[in-house]
Amino acid sequence: MPIHHGALLIDSYADFQLPPDIMEEYSLGLIGKFGARPTSVKKPIFTRLRSNIFVERKPNRTEHQAPCQCVPPPDGSQGCGEDCLNRMLYYECDPKSCPCKSQCSNQRFHRREYAKELQIYLTRERGWGLRTLVDINQGDLLTEYRGEIISHKTCEERMRTMYIDQKNFYFLDYQKGEVVDACSKGSEARFINHSCDPNCHIEKWTLKGELAVGVFASRHIPANSELFYDYNFSVFGNAESQQICHCGSEKCRGFIGKKPKHRSNRLV
């Protein structure tokens, strides 16, 4: 480019929109502005993933999901509602074969219909948390919990080595024998804290032969509320190291997650 043209561009103003990926990271506060924090507190560092990484095996890739038997509503409204066979079984419809075509409402992960205005911010007693800046309706998909898919054996190994000094844990059960590890690579869902009276819950949906782990609103969530789900999944570490819960709800059980039954070092 001729040098004088560069100078012209620098001096001129033009509206532009950031690419969707960068815009998403900007609105989460991962770049530029960031939810309120003292200057001494560092931004959490992690690699943001757009899909899970399968560390020890190849992902299943089933291209075709059996079509449901829904009929597209003749008035053009959304199809594949509550009585869609795929929806009832927690399968997303295949965009190529769903009879409702563009009217299908059962492709939320595929279409990335996540909450638009989530923000990572520093809480008082729970470290970083995730909140919504807008009202959320009951049943809405908020975000997807992504990370590295590893076996329980690798998870235990990582806990003994890589994560030995970790105070925060970012694991979620994926399927039998496997865990989503969002410690160093994941999505904003890794910042969702535990509550004994949560406003969100986890649902696992099947999409092209693999699971998508979604965080859904369990009730109406007003703007500026922190998001929580119940970490009722696995026990990490031993009884002595079990973490005290600061969810602040009247139903608080005192500890995060399930109470360990015995005092060995174990996962699950």
Ligand SMILES: C[S@@+](CC[C@H](N)C(=O)[O-])C[C@H]1O[C@@H](n2cnc3c(N)ncnc32)[C@H](O)[C@@H]1O
């Ligand atoms: C998945 S991370 C959530 C994000 C984390 N707060 C952070 O700063 O990155 C889980 C960790 O957050 C903290 N945490 C989550 N819920 C909590 C709660 N109700 N009370 C106290 N700490 C909590 C615990 O240290 C837990 O191991």
